[in-house]
Amino acid sequence: MSAIIYLAFCVLVALFASRRGRSPILWGLFSLLLSPLLAAISIAIMKDLTAAQQMERNSLETDRLKERVAVSEAEIRSRMDHMEHRIDRIAYQKDPSCLPEKGERMVSAKNENTEYCHECGEKTPIGAEFCPHCGAKLHKEAD
Numbered sequence: 001m002s003a004i005i006y007l008a009f010c011v012l013v014a015l016f017a018s019r020r021g022r023s024p025i026l027w028g029l030f031s032l033l034l035s036p037l038l039a040a041i042s043i044a045i046m047k048d049l050t051a052a053q054q055m056e057r058n059s060l061e062t063d064r065l066k067e068r069v070a071v072s073e074a075e076i077r078s079r080m081d082h083m084e085h086r087i088d089r090i091a092y093q094k095d096p097s098c099l100p101e102k103g104e105r106m107v108s109a110k111n112e113n114t115e116y117c118h119e120c121g122e123k124t125p126i127g128a129e130f131c132p133h134c135g136a137k138l139h140k141e142a143d
């Protein structure tokens with residue numbers, strides 16, 4: 001009878017060990033050969049491996065999320081940039097005479113050796129005759 005209780009304790013210790021991220025076989029044997037109480041105390045004193053593993057997993061997850069956020073931020077920024085050019089183009093088509101912002105843009109664009117196409121709003125290399133994006137003639141000859 002007492003042997004059964006002893007065995008039950010060993011099984012409990014094994015379960016306890018596995019819940020704390022330790023080997024249930026090793027700790028089951030440990031309690032079987034020495035004492036379930038000693039095994040249980042040892043496991044309780046030792047660091048909870050599952051907590052450490054959980055923390056590691058959490059930090060990995062956080063890193064992955066941060067990466068994803070950074071990627072979508074870059075995507076949004078490039079889309080915003082594109083939209084801005086499109087808005088510029090629409091404004092230009094509606095009223096070609098109003099170009100104060102455009103001039104500003106031309107200056108900033110010149111720093112990168114590019115300017116913006118008046119048709120599609122995409123960046124084009126300075127001095128190019130045609131827009132590589134839409135094929136529009138970039139530098140209109142005086143009429």
Ligand SMILES: [Zn+2]
Pocket residue numbers: 117118119120121122131132133134135136
């Ligand atoms: Zn174009």
